[in-house]
Amino acid sequence: MKKKKLKILYSKSRIQSMVKLLAKKIVTDYNKRTKSKSLVVISVLKGAFIFTADLIREIKLPVQLEFVRISSYGSSTVSSGRIDAPLLLLPNLSGRDILIVEDIVDSGRTVSFLKEYIRDQYKPRSLKVACLLNKEARREVDIKADYVGFEVDDYFLVGYGLDSAENFRHLPFLAICD
Numbered sequence: 526m527k528k529k530k531l532k533i534l535y536s537k538s539r540i541q542s543m544v545k546l547l548a549k550k551i552v553t554d555y556n557k558r559t560k561s562k563s564l565v566v567i568s569v570l571k572g573a574f575i576f577t578a579d580l581i582r583e584i585k586l587p588v589q590l591e592f593v594r595i596s597s598y599g600s601s602t603v604s605s606g607r608i609d610a611p612l613l614l615l616p617n618l619s620g621r622d623i624l625i626v627e628d629i630v631d632s633g634r635t636v637s638f639l640k641e642y643i644r645d646q647y648k649p650r651s652l653k654v655a656c657l658l659n660k661e662a663r664r665e666v667d668i669k670a671d672y673v674g675f676e677v678d679d680y681f682l683v684g685y686g687l688d689s690a691e692n693f694r695h696l697p698f699l700a701i702c703d
């Protein structure tokens with residue numbers, strides 16, 4: 526395997542500040558809504574696992590955590606255009622307030638597919654999306670996240686949960702990989 530060069534884009538502390546900011550917005554928006562039932566956070570594996578873990582610990586509201594595993598990437602660095610959903614098992618979430626947590630929105634296919642699936646299956650009371658990173662330049666499906674951390678250019682990023690062929694997820698920072 527050719528050795529990849531990494532250039533740090535966002536440090537650990539920069540990411541932590543952004544996560545806190547996003548959590549604050551989420552708490553403000555959901556504070557009144559979720560009095561009766563907890564907020565359902567659906568984390569998109571694998572990439573969003575670290576972001577989700579940090580985010581929910583900053584959300585000072587009752588949270589129910591669920592996971593799905595879905596992607597449109599495979600091991601390549603460009604979207605395959607095909608949705609792969611090896612794990613799409615959820616309990617009954619009818620009428621709940623649901624927040625999808627994703628690491629990065631790129632072509633938009635993953636989030637768009639998941640939103641449609643959840644809407645069809647559960648008719649949630651509300652359905653929103655939080656992503657740490659948004660690569661608007663590569664969008665192919667018309668989709669907007671409700672909470673966005675960093676707007677990024679068309680780089681391939683790794684670290685903080687994001688991988689390149691399953692490498693680098695454990696890095697505490699986000700780096701450009703080439």
Ligand code: IMP
Pocket residue numbers: 569572596597598604627628629630631632633634635636680681682683687688689
């Ligand atoms: P989309 O369906 O094209 O929006 O792709 C979203 C998924 O592709 C994300 O959940 C990521 O797992 C993956 N992805 C997109 N861009 C990157 C990147 O720059 N680095 C690592 N994974 C990425």
Ligand code: MG
Pocket residue numbers: 569570571572573595596628629
């Ligand atoms: Mg992902």
